[in-house]
Amino acid sequence: MNDTAVLLIDCPDQRGLVARVSSLLYQHGANILHSDLHTDHQLALFFMRLEWELANFDLAAFEAAFRPLAAGLRMNWQLRTSRARPRVALFCSQYLHCLSDLLERWRTGELIAEIPLILSNHTAVQPMADFYGIPFVHTPTAPGASSREAVELKQRELLRQHNINLVVLARYMQILSPAFVAQYPSAIINVHHSFLPAFIGARPYHAAHARGVKLIGATSHYVTDLLDDGPIIEQDVARISHRDQVEDLIARGRDLERVVLSRAVRWHLDHRILRYGNKTVVFD
Amino acid sequence: MNDTAVLLIDCPDQRGLVARVSSLLYQHGANILHSDLHTDHQLALFFMRLEWELANFDLAAFEAAFRPLAAGLRMNWQLRTSRARPRVALFCSQYLHCLSDLLERWRTGELIAEIPLILSNHTAVQPMADFYGIPFVHTPTAPGASSREAVELKQRELLRQHNINLVVLARYMQILSPAFVAQYPSAIINVHHSFLPAFIGARPYHAAHARGVKLIGATSHYVTDLLDDGPIIEQDVARISHRDQVEDLIARGRDLERVVLSRAVRWHLDHRILRYGNKTVVFD
């Protein structure tokens, strides 16, 4: 796969947006590989993702020409290249199935990123971090708000030191403070072990079993201030029956959690997700 | 397919239940076709479904011998034969896709039942009822509780006259009174156009669109006093994307509603469902 550039745009809808952007790319000699757009008619918003080859393309010149055009059209935009690997920190607690899944996909090249840091309030992850050669920092929590605050300060300092662009909560069982969340808008991905908005909060598999549902689900989403209420990125479900006890739901659910989280991380790393309001556009 | 008998049992769990029932059937010469059991360990409850061939089997003699055994073991039980076709009334309002689906499955022999009655608060169903040769009664509603009460009295009288065993609400948009529901315990099946318990109440597709979910669902369930809270029989989901507007969700959802409702009705007619508490056991 050759190096590519990705341009993500959202702006007020108006005529000529595709023509103007694609014409500018054409003038700079871009060979467009993918182009996808979405219009939210109710909100009159326009979303676009363009990907083109970087070989023999002067990205700096294009960016210089694009910047005033985008400003005039009131565009929010991100220009990324496949050379620049996002820097990801993984947070986990005692359950390691999502972490193991992400690391294995990373090892085999399915997730393209730098992973300079694993943080956990448990030490169980140490051997796995060692196996994959990633520095692990233990951030134990003690009861009390002051302890939690101190832990978060340490976490945020570590993220800063390592220039982290994306935080992935791989079944991390602590709630992040609004200040933490505010620092990483659309850059913290969590997995919740239910088909949101059903079974918000703790012990969703117990709640699903009590309600007698016939399908269980898992949801990956960006983290916002409201618990389990951030923009949904991906969801999936599995069929269960009356034979399945809570522990069976937990076991089946692990497979769901793995896939919805890894898909969300991959799409984020591929710059396929645009967030708007409490929703996401996921360009496929 | 030859005629068969089905025995459905639920009772307090104890040793020897399978042995006693299967031995009694063996003594009466039954050739068991299907046997399925489930034990709820938390509640110490036992559930069983047995199906056997009726040819050369003296059902009356078996029932006479089984009755005291069942009483001694504190069993709730139902003994049904495939000869006795359940009598079903279909209720609908203006949306006819579920009704059409049920009638077509009935016409082609996929649903084995008598359908002597279609009731609707709209007249749109008349040509379809005529096509399938089923009497249709228009039960219009006017604003006000007294009108609703009068309509229900008429409906219940019709159900009584036609010896109805099962009421299917095929997107019937009126809420039945507790008195009505109490008269047909575990014998009214409804379809709700969401993945319960998410999006209870009116306009679930609008709510799902507003929340930005990536899958929509539908749920069939027995009707209880609590709106959209009865024992779930079947659920299914379909994938949607940011491209899908509310009207797309409604269109995709129609296919889900059809399948979850028709499966629930088929399983009920096949005596595959045991209700306990607010859950169902569905023997496959």
Place this chain on the structure above:
Amino acid sequence: MNDTAVLLIDCPDQRGLVARVSSLLYQHGANILHSDLHTDHQLALFFMRLEWELANFDLAAFEAAFRPLAAGLRMNWQLRTSRARPRVALFCSQYLHCLSDLLERWRTGELIAEIPLILSNHTAVQPMADFYGIPFVHTPTAPGASSREAVELKQRELLRQHNINLVVLARYMQILSPAFVAQYPSAIINVHHSFLPAFIGARPYHAAHARGVKLIGATSHYVTDLLDDGPIIEQDVARISHRDQVEDLIARGRDLERVVLSRAVRWHLDHRILRYGNKTVVFD
């Protein structure tokens, strides 16, 4: 929904295709609603679908300007408007579940088309055709090639008289001649009751049962000279178990056949499908 125009393009890939077409649309004042493209890098082919609003848009002027551009870029293209309803003929034999499903979706506005004609080698469809108000022509077949030829001549004459654009084989059990197929390239949609390329030919559910598969499938495809080998449009599967006999597979399969055929027809009517070689691009 307002009236829209759809432009479907396939041509050799080269730089500037998006820019040129979108610029021309912009010059004519188009408000683009959907834009999707696909590039097959191996074959160096470019595919695009554009949809825009027709209100205050001079389609004739655009087409006059687009024609030479398209010729210069060696484009195959189709320009369609949502006002022009495709004219569809439905072919069926003794199984009517797909036909019934298509007609019900058409009645409720999910499929936007004219359906001036139903053809069948059986008469069982007559009451259903009457119910939906569609002329039915019985085209019985007798053994022998000359009879088949005569039937086809009559069928093709009827299609010609009714200006049919699309033929849908809704479980039509006769094989069309190469001459018939050649007359309707990418305009005959069939449903095959297996997950192609598994179980080509007759009695696929029997073959699936004999092989002991755990999922059954159905496939909709354009008809070509090679039996069950045309470009696949849609496929879906359902889970089965050792409990399911051939008749259960047939019953479960009916639901699959309905959905894969109706989706294919809808996508074709929405001008979402581009065929190339023995494959399809389905723009979503």
Place this chain on the structure above:
Amino acid sequence: MNDTAVLLIDCPDQRGLVARVSSLLYQHGANILHSDLHTDHQLALFFMRLEWELANFDLAAFEAAFRPLAAGLRMNWQLRTSRARPRVALFCSQYLHCLSDLLERWRTGELIAEIPLILSNHTAVQPMADFYGIPFVHTPTAPGASSREAVELKQRELLRQHNINLVVLARYMQILSPAFVAQYPSAIINVHHSFLPAFIGARPYHAAHARGVKLIGATSHYVTDLLDDGPIIEQDVARISHRDQVEDLIARGRDLERVVLSRAVRWHLDHRILRYGNKTVVFD
């Protein structure tokens, strides 16, 4: 979870089988947890799985009493306890995603077995084997039949030394000889990266891409002499589109391969699978 015993039976169908076996269990005081049966009417075969608690149950006494009963009824049977952990050898080549998945499920207790041995014709697996603390033996292959024979002799000797009950081919790219297969009937599980019987043989993802299918699949099955033709245990599929190239199919397929193989291994370890002819009964 308490210790349990599992009895798997297949035999010619006749009246009274359930009664006799369950009565004998009742006489020995068994508390039956699960009972499932299946009858193949065409072949007149009977299949049953029974699971009961071992606490206060004299298994030896039951087995002594059951043996003559089973002989009289011409039963094939297996009696297993959850205490006796099957001994599993894992074979792999250069692709490690299935192996990693199995080992992680084993580490977390989802798969209950002893794994004393990993064999590979590549050395890439060494670090992973070390991480999970499992002895790894490198069995490189050189061109030529004599080399292959020598490798197999070594493999079979290792399996013998380690008292292996189950061989799992986790994307092992070598074909086992008929002699090897004959030694482990219904005890070698393979994963094939297609929806069998479609795309038998090498490079199924390339074949699927060439055919233009809309779903890809994976299949786990017992190994027999006929390549990719053994009794199917589990299958699953994933949706793809025209956008997906062969490498995307391979990546999506890895998730399918993981789940179908791990489910097959888990069901085998739980004694849920009965093989008959070229099919399986999988009791859920």
